[in-house]
Amino acid sequence: ETGVTQSPTHLIKTRGQQVTLRCSSQSGHNTVSWYQQALGQGPQFIFQYYREEENGRGNFPPRFSGLQFPNYSSELNVNALELDDSALYLCASSGGQGVAGELFFGEGSRLTVL
Amino acid sequence: GQNIDQPTEMTATEGAIVQINCTYQTSGFNGLFWYQQHAGEAPTFLSYNVLDGLEEKGRFSSFLSRSKGYSYLLLKELQMKDSASYLCADGLTSGGSYIPTFGRGTSLIVHP
Secondary structure (H helix, E strand, C coil): CCCCEEECCEEEECCCCCEEEEEECCCCCCEEEEEEECCCCCCEEEEEEECCEEEEECCCCCCEEEEECCCCCEEEEECCCCHHHCEEEEEEEECCCCCCCCCEECCCEEEEEC | CCCEECCCEEEEECCCCEEEEEEECCCCCCCEEEEEECCCCCCEEEEEECCCEEEEECCEEEEEECCCCEEEEEECCCCHHHCEEEEEEEEEEECCEEEEEECCCEEEEEEC
């Protein structure tokens, strides 16, 4: 069983640039959720995708957007980067057998905005 | 995470017992999750409570009181490797899917 994988693991961008983060969900999972985790904080919900449709969105501006593909992998896009976007971005898949709502996290993509 | 409250930091001694409390808003409740996150790593699932009472799983137990909007995670026989952040999350639903919303986490430091 392949776990959740994310790429890239680390990246550095400058203000105003755009970034795309990628996530492959665990096999058998049809739901992908994205979270932003600042240092010393809990993960903050960005949005969730279920069968290629956005299924819920947290309090993030429209410059945060996403996609889910037919194989249930997903992308997170952030436009017009700001310094406060520096954080660990976590992807989590769910929807397989087991506890409803249990999230399986990837190792995250650490974004630094200069 | 604004609906969830948990202590920021706790310290305990190796071999002891520690209880990490979490309170949440009861409206729209659909279960309470606990996750463990070691520094620099991804969170991993520990437990899920949807009914009142205590769920025991080895050294870790989780308790829920729905009427009080209260949960705790109990860690027994503490080991150094238990030093981590413990995240409480409530399971809101949207379109039939669960969307766990996390608190800021409790950083547990276990010392010899």
